[in-house]
Amino acid sequence: MSENKNPKFKVSPWLIYGLILGVFLLINVFGNGFDFSNPKPTTLSKFYEFLESNQVDKVVFSNTKAQVFLKKDALGNKEHKNAKNNILGDLNEKGPHYYFEIGNTELFQKELIEAKKKGLINDYAKEPEGIWGDVLSLLLPFLLLGGLWIFMMRRMSGGSGGGGGGQIFSIGKSKAKLFDEKNDIKVTFENVAGLEGAKEEIQEIVEFLKTPEKYTSIGGKIPKGALLVGPPGTGKTLLAKAVAGEAKVPFFSLSGSDFVEMFVGVGASRVRDLFKQAKEKAPAIIFIDEIDAVGRARGKNNMSGSNDERENTLNQLLTEMDGFGTNTNVIVLAATNRADVLDKALMRAGRFDRQIYVDLPDIRERKEIFEVHLKPIKKSEELDTEFLAKQTPGFSGADIANVCNEAALIAARKDKKAVDKQDFLDAVDRIVGGLEKKNKIVTPEEKRAIAIHEAGHATVSWMLEHAAPLVKVTIVPRGQSLGAAWYLPEERLIVRPEQMLDEMCATMGGRAAEKVIFNKISTGALSDLEKVTKQARAMVTIYGLNEKLGNITYYDSSGQSEYNFSKPYSEETAKVIDTEISLLIEDQYKRAIQLLEDNKDKLIQLADILIEKEVIFKDDLETIFGNRPHEKIIEITTE
Incomplete structure (x- = not known):
């Protein structure tokens, strides 16, 4: 026995509006009732001919038009054969048979009176003036404006739901999506790898x-x-999805931007409706x-006016989370990567009791x-996940997912x-360097300069204790760079000054190599200079690692300093900062030059191999330089 599934017919509000307008038009056209006659056009002089020959039975006229009804015996004449059929093609005996335009109505009426007295016509009548045309012409502009207003309001209020402009009345309703045990939520805590501390705290809330x-x-x-806080791509939203999959309670999910609307008071109204x-x-x-x-911090000087919609929304959120009308048994989870800009009232205990930091994953x-x-993914049997973990330092969970997908696409492209x-x-x-551009035109002179530059990076980083170990070097243009070197940085929790200085020296190795070999420098070191300048400024102004300035920092973790127009130090201090930054960079530049002068032959040998092969690996450096001093082995320990 088959089920009879009859889908419900949904009536569009625009169909209703169209039907109403159509009825008005029909009433206006057929104001005197529906008529299927098909009168033919004629002229006033022709009408007088019909009248003189005693063929006219009746005339009905208005201010502009007259309709002629012929006698039955006159319908047999050949001249009236085109006037016999109605709109359906049947014999038209009742009429009207002809119509024509009249000029002076009073004069025409007098002519009809005289004709009736002479017996040339049986009857005549004047049509009463219909009012539907005037009513329609009066109402139609208002109907069109009303329809346009409803259409605009429906579009601005976000969607096609709620027929007949229902969105206007539900604009203050919450846009949260409800998940419960009936929804198809597949993500659980088993799908969330790593994040052990965050999972433990979130799991406790679910329990x-x-x-x-x-x-x-x-x-x-x-x-x-x-409050889930951490860099982008670390799994904050994934944790929330796992909560929705694990919890056997209703789960309302929405974005902070869902509260924002162009209408005043909508955000606060949606917050109230959400908590309700x-x-x-x-x-x-x-x-x-x-x-x-x-949730951004409320400013003392409100630049956008006294009635800031965002602040009103935040105030309502604060009240709902911990005010006089506190909702019991309602837990609020929130995620952001900008915790420094959140309002202090939102961060306090009693609103967000727990701040869970979701950091980048370790090895x-x-x-x-x-x-x-x-x-x-269909992977080869010898694939080692431990090796992949070592090759992706600083990658977030989203980056790793992207690596796996890109690897599958590359394998499919090679028909593997x-x-x-x-x-x-x-x-x-x-992902790191961008797409290779093997068809980019590079002259031999430029190619050698690029090879010397990249070989300089490789040489200096190989000789320094705390510089990141090299993985490979290439002079094939990739992305926006003309060449690139891949390193495997050590994962540190704290960084010491000598480690930062070694990294700066290795970064300056490219420009130093150009100076040593060509006694000239080029614009190719722009990204290197940007990197070392940021590192030097951080050492001096943030971490307090400069002896002249001492143990002082100008870093503001609250993020409010970026809105200030004045610097937190004097002009004399600014000069000292600029001088110390320049000294740090120039010292490491001179150090890199000295290292390359001592190993000039090996630098040239490495550059020649790089020009020949275009890509060299760690093994090639071992062949030239021998084993790297201070080599460290990374091991993954599992509990």
Whole structure:
């Protein structure tokens, strides 16, 4: 027995508007009732001929037009054969048979009176003036303006839902998407690799909602909220999706920008409606992604006017989270990568009791993330996830997902059946450096200059203890760079001055090599100069690593200093800062030149190999320089 599925017919409001307008038009056209006659046009002189020959039975006229009804015996004449059929093609005996335009109505009426007295016509009548045309002409502009206004309001209020302009009345409603156990949420904590500390705290909130008596029995209270803070791509939203998949309670998800609207008071209204819905379904979880869209610090000097819509939305959010009308059993999760700009009132305990920092994954966590993203990919058996984790320092979870996808695309492009180690290395190069441009025109002289520059980086970094170990060097243009060198930086929790100085010296190795070999410098070191300048400025003004300035920092973790028009130091201090930054960079530049002078023959030999092969690896440097001093081995320990 088959089910009879009859889809519901949805009536569009615009169809209703069209029908109403059509009815008005029909009434205006057929003001005296519906008529299927098909009168033929004629002239006033012809009408008088019909009248004199006693063929006219009746005349109905208005101020502008007259309709002629012929007698039955006159319909047999050949001259009236075209006037016999109506609009349906049937014999038209009733009429009207002809119509014509009249000029002077009073004169025409007098002619009809005389004709009736003479017996030339049986009857005549004047049509009453219809009022529907005037009514329609009066109402039509208002109907069109009303329809246009409803259309504009529906478009501005975000969508086609709610027929008949219903969006106008629901513009203050929350746009949160509700997830519950009936929704198809596949993400769980098993899909979230790494982030052990963050998962533990988030999982505790889920368990509190599942079994609240476990905590309340000893006097514990449900936390009001948790703020997920961290760089982009580290898995903040993924954690929230896992909560939606794990929790057996309603989960409301929306973005901070969903509160923002062009109408005054809409943001605060949506906050009220959101918490009202959550309270009705309590216990429940609200997740606000990118909360900095509405949670920015309120300024003392309001530049946008006294009634700032964003601040009103924030005030309502603060009140709902912890005010007199506090909603119980409603937990608020929020995510942002700009915690420094959030309002202090939003960050305090009682609103967001917990601030969970979601950092970039370390080498062990990267291995776990690779294992998660490699599950749907057909990979070769000898592929080592530990090697991949070592090759991707500083990568976020989103970056690793992108590496896996790029590797699969590269393997498919090469018609491979499985993704191997080289595909992943190519994917890392593609993401970090950009696409290779082998067809770029480079002269032999420029090619040698690029090779010397890159060989200088490789040589200096090989000789320094704290510089990052080299992986490979290429002079094939990639992205916006003419050449590139890949390093495997050591993952440190703290950085010492000698480590930063070694990194600066290695960065200046490219320009120093040009100076040593050609006794000339070029514009190719722009990115190197930008990097070392930032490092030197950080040493002097942020980390307090300069002896002349001492233990002082001008860094503002709250992020408010970027809105100030004045510097936090005097003009004399500014001169000292500029001098110290310049001294730091020039000292490392001279140090790099001295290292390259001592190893000039090996530098030229390395550049020649680079020109020949275009890409060299760590093995080539070992052949020329021998084993690298201070070599460190990275091992992944698992508990």
